[in-house]
Amino acid sequence: MPVSTVFETKIERVSILDEHGNFDSQLGEGLIPNDDAVAMYKHILVCRRFDEIAFKLQRSGRMGTYPENRGQEVPSLGAAYVLQKKDWMVTCYRENAGLFWRGLPMEKILLHWMGDERGNHIDECNVTPIAIAIGSQMLHATGLAWAGKYRKDGSIACTFFGDGATSEGDFHEAANFAANLDIPVVFVCQNNGWAISTPSKIECSAPTIAQRGLAYGMDCVQVDGNDLFAMVKVMKDATANARENNRPTFIEATTYRLGDHTTADDARRYRDTDELAMWEKRDPTIRLRNYLEQKDLWSSAKEEEQLAFAADLVSAVVANAEEIDAPTTNDIFDSMYIGLSSELQKQRQTLRTSSIGQDPSQIAQTAKEGVVK
Amino acid sequence: MPVSTVFETKIERVSILDEHGNFDSQLGEGLIPNDDAVAMYKHILVCRRFDEIAFKLQRSGRMGTYPENRGQEVPSLGAAYVLQKKDWMVTCYRENAGLFWRGLPMEKILLHWMGDERGNHIDECNVTPIAIAIGSQMLHATGLAWAGKYRKDGSIACTFFGDGATSEGDFHEAANFAANLDIPVVFVCQNNGWAISTPSKIECSAPTIAQRGLAYGMDCVQVDGNDLFAMVKVMKDATANARENNRPTFIEATTYRLGDHTTADDARRYRDTDELAMWEKRDPTIRLRNYLEQKDLWSSAKEEEQLAFAADLVSAVVANAEEIDAPTTNDIFDSMYIGLSSELQKQRQTLRTSSIGQDPSQIAQTAKEGVVK
Amino acid sequence: MANLTLVQSITLALIQEMEKDERIILLGEDIGLNGGVFRATEGLFQRFGGERVVDAPLAESGIMGTAIGLAMAGLRPIPEIQFEGFMGPAFDQLTNQAARFNSRTRGGLTCPLTLRVPVGGGIHAPELHSDSPEAIYTHTPGLKIVMPSSPYDAKGLLISAIRDPNPVIFFEPKRIYRAFREEVPEDEYTIPIGEARTVCEGEELTMVSWGASVVQCANAIQESGKNIELIDLRTINPIDMDTIASSVQKTGRCVIVHEAPKTCGLGAEIATGIMEHCFLNLEAPVQRVCGFDTIMPYYKLELDYLPDVERIGKAINETLAY
């Protein structure tokens, strides 16, 4: 046989609750108990409020650059809902919804964007801090999951990244290590169509980003990333695959950022308003609210109540973040190493790097006082 | 539709002249004119001799580390046969057969492994020097091909690398740039089963390495890398795809290194003798010689004649390489920059980096002679 | 003449060189329609088209490595890395490939490219947006490194960098991208790579700095009221030791100011160079006012980290009193 087929595959897209309100009961029934669906909807409203206020804090000069999460709440929330406490969640910067669900105090995220490392000191749950260097965090997830496998403690890791991040070599290495060494990681790509101003076709011109995973012989799937049910479904499959078989899965969650890239960006420079309008209709909150209302689980009254609750909650969070004592210059030094070198102790004490300050005994002496070599 | 198929594909393997002597005339007939087939067979015999002698040069202390090419001649040779003069060939270190076919003087390769940069100064043809840093060269190929596209001069690039190299992030970035920016490169992975002692399953656990290319939406194909006809066939398709459509192709050529990784390696530490024995039967020279003999294009007499020719040729090459004047210390400096800084000129002149040598006017003065500040 | 900011002056230099030389091609993240996150390539996509102003995938090694290929093929690529903190993924291609091609091929293949990178702190940016890695690349033979501190120098140095046949890193001190304006000639001019600029002359002490810190130094000198000679390095590799040494031979004292951490920073090299060239002239140890040996902190504390007028002033006083 001169030409034979050595590999054959297809990639599926999972959608359960679509933007037109269609709900696939075969896949979706019983997937998320009603109470949980309500709780998650309420959570998204809180996250929206947080996002809005964070944006305003930046605009009014009370915070630095901030990346709006609006529109992309579902992938990280659906994942966090499925993950267990012992698992690691290794995120980028558009996963507030999942992180808050997991128990990360909301003020930590504000502190981070207020330019304060203490926002990254997280004791509450197994999450890594916001990853600014695009592509850097996935390898950490692979390592964290590897440790769980080594220890046989049943923990896995789930990592999030954007479409742009899949262009980085580190993505490739993280996925390749996981696949070849049988490491239980779930890779969730939030394909929001853009990497700052760069359309995702420049990041990945293949028909799907999901097929990135084929390179590693990994299970891969595309999911409607604005569909909470579908997201939960693929996460359940992926985490089972990780926990039972030590196998990674690659999930492409298609979604959209409804805001600018960050507060330093102006998306109107590069993005069609039509495109934005189309995606506004696919907003995950709309379909989820309709679903809940149809099931009589939600109402306008409840909506108002929750919006008020969210406003209060977020105000309190902002107050917490703003009331924290300013960091001190010592903080620059104190966690540089576990155990400071004598040189760093000197720099910390004197806040000096300059030569003469190095040896105080010499400051007194001056050449003019007649130094002889 | 809750679950829909969003991508479907398969990967084919091309084989024309297999190790049992089967020749697929539908694909193979007229692919390589008889004269060319004979010339390439003769060329491989020269390369084999070169390899043998290079190995001995190392063993007798006349050369540094050398990576044997034996067994892997076909992929680079088949590619070089198809490429045009204006194209770039961007290789690693097991592509002597293709490089020599392309016109690279054989002594250049010896000089390189003799620890002499002059072996990398290549005016004869568009090839880059041996790439020691695994994975580093593919991006250069993408850049070189990009330049051809930008200039519209019809040139493309073809780059070679091993199975191990596909684990490096730079491979991913090179392929991704090529696919997304429509750059005419051909990626040829020589999958020889091993990366030093690491089996290719640790480098890529997917069923094929060819499917690496699916991640980029690239055409990809697997080919019997010990089959000159199949290699020429897939290269013709890939170069046409590049030249006509500016599209990259990923070719996995399955082959085997019959020797150790390099002269510094001992493959018996990690490799089954059975495996080696199996691949010795698949040696590309055996099937090619049989093919030519069946067509009455070759004979034992010709074989002997060519072996003698090869021996003489390689002796002359070795003599050339060994007779070259030793490099001078100045060479370290002269091509550091185009235009030497005054500091480097000083270092070149004095062969000193030391402080006092920096300012000769101060050497004379000594503290003992009574220096006053 | 136009009254331009530093970033405008860079845009002007790019436009003028691109109009003259078809071999120039720009590649980087978001440099196209968006004009770059600092707007340094504003309008270039519209003017020169997508073939010459290329939005690259989000992959710094890819940007650097393909630029090497473009350069070896005879083009004059100008890759951009969005922030110096993201040079990490490009490190291998930059230091082990771009910097070495000419040497390892004994002149057979060259890498005439100019890597543009915004550098330094002080703009209230997130993590990894405020570093000063110039010493690392100065320790890498094969690269030239340039960092202007004024709009005028920016244009002249960028043109020199683009025309230089070697790989050049053009660091852009982002803190002063828009801090002030200066008259910048419309006509082309070059500033030679390798020549420092004496910003002001003085007799009592030499101060050496580069990039955004030059502004801090000038302020500190003014406040001190002392007679200080300020040297703006402009080129970081090769260092213009002649200019520095002549000055210190005259003044006998020197303070070096930079943002990067102290240990193994460029300050050490310059101080040692001064010891080598001016040992018998030195009246006081050379002082380094620079970043601490710590990670650049997030922005709440960044001004504690960066050398400021107060710290520089102290160093002036102590060095003069020595």
Added chain:
Amino acid sequence: MANLTLVQSITLALIQEMEKDERIILLGEDIGLNGGVFRATEGLFQRFGGERVVDAPLAESGIMGTAIGLAMAGLRPIPEIQFEGFMGPAFDQLTNQAARFNSRTRGGLTCPLTLRVPVGGGIHAPELHSDSPEAIYTHTPGLKIVMPSSPYDAKGLLISAIRDPNPVIFFEPKRIYRAFREEVPEDEYTIPIGEARTVCEGEELTMVSWGASVVQCANAIQESGKNIELIDLRTINPIDMDTIASSVQKTGRCVIVHEAPKTCGLGAEIATGIMEHCFLNLEAPVQRVCGFDTIMPYYKLELDYLPDVERIGKAINETLAY
């Protein structure tokens, strides 16, 4: 006690620590069945199994980045990079991630890992197998760096590095992997990170070096017949300036010897440190005998590049005569 080479001493330290501490896991290219290309992990795969001695894919960033994850999870990974020339692809994970985690999380997440890397020239190896990048990582706050020059120190320093709660680079001078043997105690012992070793005492001049160059220095001192104090840094970051300064305060003269290029090398930092601490004691400028500001040449010329007894001898004489 056993009479061991440096590389054997490393293997011994790894075995002993792995037996004690289940959290240790080794990862790197060809470190398993093959025992590493220098055989530093010989027999470990057989002894500890494939779960603890892991052949990694050929991807240095992957090795470094997954090691960070392993460390943050509470394990004690010991990644290996096969040659220092291949640290390039790992640079970003090493300097921007491993080095920063403790600081950026204000102690929330730590990176207790030991990165083993063979370093330096002199073994007739191909390109990128002979470099000395220690200054680059010394300029990177957050890392500790160690480089032994003897079998005895190798074991004690490696154990300290493994037990250190910070990320440590353990550079192994490959030129002296098997150059000589030394008695190495079977029992465990540690050598504190941050303490230099005075190899021999002397009054006329201080010589500072590290790694394989220490051997060259010792030979040069013997040949010179002078009364020279030789300090082996052992730890490169943090530098033990106290030991160096005390010595130079006594001798008034200093020669620093290293393989890396001169400009912005560690020699500059040490020379500047000496000027800072011993300005009034210095009788001659500190000299640097080191690599030229060029790429390390291929092996035909490598001995021209590396500091040797002759060049060191010249520096001794000139410094003493000054």
